[in-house]
Amino acid sequence: MRNINSVKQEFLKKWIWCLRKYSSQKKNMSLLERKKAIKLSADLAMASTRNKTTRWSKALIANASKNSSNKVLTAHVPGSSPPQRVRKSSTNYSHSTRIRSCRRNRAVYRPRDRVVASFIAKKLVQKRTRRLKSLLPGGEFMDDASLVEETLDYVQSLRAQVEVMRCLVTASELMILNPS
Structure with a gap:
């Protein structure tokens, strides 16, 4: 996997881009719509940061593109077809x-x-194993060996996403406390 700092930077850039794109399409969003926009843009940014190299990232993009209101974002993210079942x-x-x-x-x-x-x-x-497959995007289509690899990669990406979000929260709290 690449350097974690470069992954975080790329994720942050793509996440901000997705948020801007989504908010430009919907001017007056409710709190629930904002929450959905933040989650969707974070998921798509995380998946596109992986550059279509993992099944979970392809599954996240495919799931997001099923909803017609998300077409604005998924059109600019490298698309993917639904995951294929692995046959023995x-x-x-x-x-x-x-x-x-x-x-x-x-x-x-x-x-x-x-x-x-x-x-x-x-x-x-x-x-x-069934539970893990249900938690991992696209996991239900994976064999057990690739499931472990994909899960490890997904957890690393989630960890980077959480760290970026924590930094943003900390920065925004500091701006509120020190408005100078």
Whole structure:
């Protein structure tokens, strides 16, 4: 990943641009519309900062472009098509079937408690994987291996976004307290 400071600077520039573009289209916005504009422009700025290199950024842009009122912003952001499902090849499937059949044979020799613990652990991992896929934009279309990579990248981008927003809040508080 690039230098975090350059990512923050690029995010801030794109976020301000998106906010200006959105506010120029809608002059009198309610509080709810302003909140939506801030979130949408932050999401699009964060996604466009990644330069279409991740599936989550493509999914964010695709989700935003579904709404016709967002066309003003998404038209200037590198677009993307909806994420495609990843299909497993038949060789991987047969390989995993062989492993499962071997495990079944070995399960006879394991103590009952160990089999139950293994089953519970597997179900827990599946449940958490489904939850992670639902949290990550475009995650429902990802295989487990790319899900981890994409999640790490998404968390890093969110962290940069939060840091930029904190700096803006701090700067605005200082301007209010010291209006000189």
